[in-house]
Amino acid sequence: MRMSEEKSLNFIEEIVEQDLASGKYKNIITRFPPEPNGYLHMGHATSICLNFGLTKKYGGYTNLRFDDTNPVTEETEYVESIKEDVKWLGFEWKHELYASDYFEQLYAFAVKLIKKGLAYVDDSTSEEIAEQKGTPTQPGRRNQYAERSIDTNLELFVQMREGKYADGSKVLRAKIDMASSNMLMRDPILYRIKHAHHHRTGDNWCIYPMYDFAHGQSDSIENITHSICTLEFIPHRELYNWLIKELDIYPSHQYEFARRNLTYTVMSKRKLLQLVNEGFVDGWDDPRMPTISAMRRRGFTPASIREFCDKIGVAKRENLVDVGLLEFCVREDLNKIALRRMVVLDPLKIVITNYDKEGEVVLSENNPEDANSGSREILFGKELFIEREDFMENPPKKFFRLAPGQMVRLKSAYIIKCDEVVKDEQDNVIELKCTYIPESKSGSDTSGIHVKGTLHWVNATTAIPVQINLYDRLFTVEDVDGAEGEFKDYINKNSLQVIANAYAEPDLRNANMQDRFQFLRKGYFCLDKNSAGEKLIFNRTVTLKDTWAKANK
RNA sequence: UGGGUUAUGGUGUAACGGUAGCACUACAGAUUUUGGUUCUGUCUGUCUAGGUUCGAAUCCUAGUAACCCAACCA
Numbered sequence: 001m002r003m004s005e006e007k008s009l010n011f012i013e014e015i016v017e018q019d020l021a022s023g024k025y026k027n028i029i030t031r032f033p034p035e036p037n038g039y040l041h042m043g044h045a046t047s048i049c050l051n052f053g054l055t056k057k058y059g060g061y062t063n064l065r066f067d068d069t070n071p072v073t074e075e076t077e078y079v080e081s082i083k084e085d086v087k088w089l090g091f092e093w094k095h096e097l098y099a100s101d102y103f104e105q106l107y108a109f110a111v112k113l114i115k116k117g118l119a120y121v122d123d124s125t126s127e128e129i130a131e132q133k134g135t136p137t138q139p140g141r142r143n144q145y146a147e148r149s150i151d152t153n154l155e156l157f158v159q160m161r162e163g164k165y166a167d168g169s170k171v172l173r174a175k176i177d178m179a180s181s182n183m184l185m186r187d188p189i190l191y192r193i194k195h196a197h198h199h200r201t202g203d204n205w206c207i208y209p210m211y212d213f214a215h216g217q218s219d220s221i222e223n224i225t226h227s228i229c230t231l232e233f234i235p236h237r238e239l240y241n242w243l244i245k246e247l248d249i250y251p252s253h254q255y256e257f258a259r260r261n262l263t264y265t266v267m268s269k270r271k272l273l274q275l276v277n278e279g280f281v282d283g284w285d286d287p288r289m290p291t292i293s294a295m296r297r298r299g300f301t302p303a304s305i306r307e308f309c310d311k312i313g314v315a316k317r318e319n320l321v322d323v324g325l326l327e328f329c330v331r332e333d334l335n336k337i338a339l340r341r342m343v344v345l346d347p348l349k350i351v352i353t354n355y356d357k358e359g360e361v362v363l364s365e366n367n368p369e370d371a372n373s374g375s376r377e378i379l380f381g382k383e384l385f386i387e388r389e390d391f392m393e394n395p396p397k398k399f400f401r402l403a404p405g406q407m408v409r410l411k412s413a414y415i416i417k418c419d420e421v422v423k424d425e426q427d428n429v430i431e432l433k434c435t436y437i438p439e440s441k442s443g444s445d446t447s448g449i450h451v452k453g454t455l456h457w458v459n460a461t462t463a464i465p466v467q468i469n470l471y472d473r474l475f476t477v478e479d480v481d482g483a484e485g486e487f488k489d490y491i492n493k494n495s496l497q498v499i500a501n502a503y504a505e506p507d508l509r510n511a512n513m514q515d516r517f518q519f520l521r522k523g524y525f526c527l528d529k530n531s532a533g534e535k536l537i538f539n540r541t542v543t544l545k546d547t548w549a550k551a552n553k
Numbered sequence: 554u555g556g557g558u559u560a561u562g563g564u565g566u567a568a569c570g571g572u573a574g575c576a577c578u579a580c581a582g583a584u585u586u587u588g589g590u591u592c593u594g595u596c597u598g599u600c601u602a603g604g605u606u607c608g609a610a611u612c613c614u615a616g617u618a619a620c621c622c623a624a625c626c627a
Contacts, residue, residue: 008567008575035627070626126625135623137555171625181556183623192625211627234557235622258559258620269627311576313566315559318620322564325577335590369590400588409586442586454586521587548588 010314012050012255016058016226027060028225032086032093033215035067036078036199038269039284040085040292042305042326046260049309051228052091061094063222068100069214071198079199081284085292090302095222099214100200102221106209107161109217109247110172110190114153118246119190120146121156122173129171132178133186139179140186146175160193163206167193172207176242184239188212216240219252227252230259231316257314263323264473265290266480266487280491281474287528287539288474288495298471299516299526299541304333320479327542331524334541338518339366339373342411342456343504343538345468345522347385349460350432352416355382359459362442364412367518376507380413383460385503387521390455391432393421400453402432408453411520415440415449456520463503466536469528470497508536518544 009017019025030051034044055062064086068074086093099106113119122129122145134140148156160170172191180186190213195206209217216239219227227240237254244251261267266275267290275281275289284291287298295305308329312321342364359381367373386402395403402408407417414436422431440447475490477483483490511517517525523544528537 010566014569033627037627067627073626129625130623133623135555138623139555140623168625183556186623189625194625208625210625215627231558232621233627256558260565263564311565315566317559319565322577325565328577331589340587368585368587398588411586413586415586445586451586453588456587518587518589521589544587544589546588551588 011316012054012226012228012257012314013057015255016054019225020058025060025225028055028058029060029063029223030055030226030228031063031065031097031219031222031224033065033067033218033229034082035070035073036075036082037070037073038078038273039081041267041269041272042262042265042290042292042295043259043267044085045089045292045305046309046312046314047228047230048086048089048091049306050257050314052093053310054226054228060225062091063095063097063224064093065095065097065218065222066099067211067215067218068098068198068200069208069211071194071196071208074199076199081293085296088296088302089292089305097218097222098200099209099218100198102214102218103201103205103209105221106214106217107207109249110157110209110213111154112247113174113190114157114172115150116246117150118175119172120148120153120175121160122146122171122187123169124171126168129189133183134178136181136183142178142187146173146187157191160191160207161205163195165193167195169193174213174239174243176239182235182238184212184235185242188239212236212239213243216243216252216254217247217249219254220244220247220249223250224252227254229254229256231256256316258316258319260312261320261481262290262326263320263478264475264480265323266475268481271487274488275474278488280488287469287471297529298539299334299524300330301333301337301516304330307333320482323473330542331545334516334518334524336369337367338516338524340364340368340518340520341505341508342378342458343466343468343502343508343519343522343525344385344387344456344458344463345499345502346388347458347503348388348391348429348432350384350386350416350418350434350457352382352384352434352436353419354435357382359461362413378412378505378507379459379462380410381459381461384410384457385460385463386410386432386455386457388429390453391418391429393429400451401455402453407437407449407451408455409440409442409451410457411454412442413457414438414442415445415447415451456522458503458505460503462506464506464509464536465501466504466508466538468499468502468525469537469539470499471495471540472497504536511536511538516541 032051052062171189173187176185178186191207285293285297308326361377362380363375365375391402402418409415416434416436420433437447472495476492477490524541525538528539531537
């Protein structure tokens, strides 16, 4: 039996270890290749952790390369958000690169292919090209443009670059095999004409390479050893390798893994964009979104996301990961670092009738999991607020909280007993009259009384009002993509609950954006970016595990 | 109905011909001034049918199911 259990390798790590062991490579080079046309989400986090994690573990480095070959959808705004998100997740790229940096080189590659008789300019419309391509069960057929001479193709391609032709009037195609069972090998389009302004190259170009003629070539230029992408790119690998061979460039290798899906959410850019544009959420960083920026705003820690990615692993099979595991990871991390504070979300006033002092300071630990975190002073007093749900007039059997005649401890303070329930005309409980046990003070309890319940509370005279945002899952079904009908039919109408007037202990006035809190018995929270001055807004990151609530369902 | 990829508890993932393990979840108990944390224990699995072998999740054969591919997107 080994002392330390060795963690098993995922299939990509196995490949890397073999390559290293065989001497194929001394170091490995990977890349994270986002297209700057949207915000990064949890799915990207998996890829980021994989690519950067590999070079961290085995030596080498990872480039951040923007796959910016389609000027009409890409923007600098996205570039900035992507960089911020990768950094926040805790990774450092070696080189910040852009496929657009290689446009001149890529153009030369295309010329080389034409000269080898392996590429031609096609004047067909996109409909014609699609029609000639055939179907998976029927082979495609070549058209007359495929017969153009090398010189004609060269001349035409130069003219394409010079802007002589309108968008869509011509494309450059590789000449491979119109009968291939792989649709991507049926003379794929390499370049298309787009008279569009590019976020980096401006108006220098009016022809832009397709993904297949940019991605693999960029990998080669950067000497990427392991080019890791998702499963749907498997059919592209044949073309990826064909181009490397015919261009005779550095042989990067492509490996594919299955993208991770999460329960109760959607991950496609298209659907996320719809949620934003149609107002179902408040923007890309609305804390209910699965984007990295939203999770950051919601209070997730980079460490918890990395741990989650590590736990779910890397494989090739279809999957739907329980979001509960993500929540477990964030609780695990936050439990160790979050400052404990008391906040009452739904206040019920209590008056301690036998308490005649002005008030007194009690001490409460900042974090029982961290001996070095110290404690803070809280003012105890005659009039307090407790959580309304912590009182029941007719409690069930195992209700350890307040009820007429029942005793509970107020956290870090005294044991109290409920003597009288005060109601208004509508029979609503509006106040509780209690008595406290003077000998039961925390730390010097000589009362000998043992109570099962401990409640959080705030002092009615010193508490400060705060806003609390309670988030729940955005969708009502586990498998949103697999559910019948439109994904929007399953949006959870109650995914956000705003509590405008919660009462917080006054120490929270000093909260900073980077602070993580556990509001006792209520969950983990952090300050929202919209907090300003006196107006404090807290986002609930995740609830605490609540076996009591679960038992009562 | 062409090609490709994948099938292990409720979920995710190991086992590389030799005791199906780990984590989450669920359930039960102990501890607890958070019904939190921590600790202990329990339940549940190799897609199907054959075959090879002393021995099969693993190898072979035949099925079945799911996903991907016919964008001038990536």
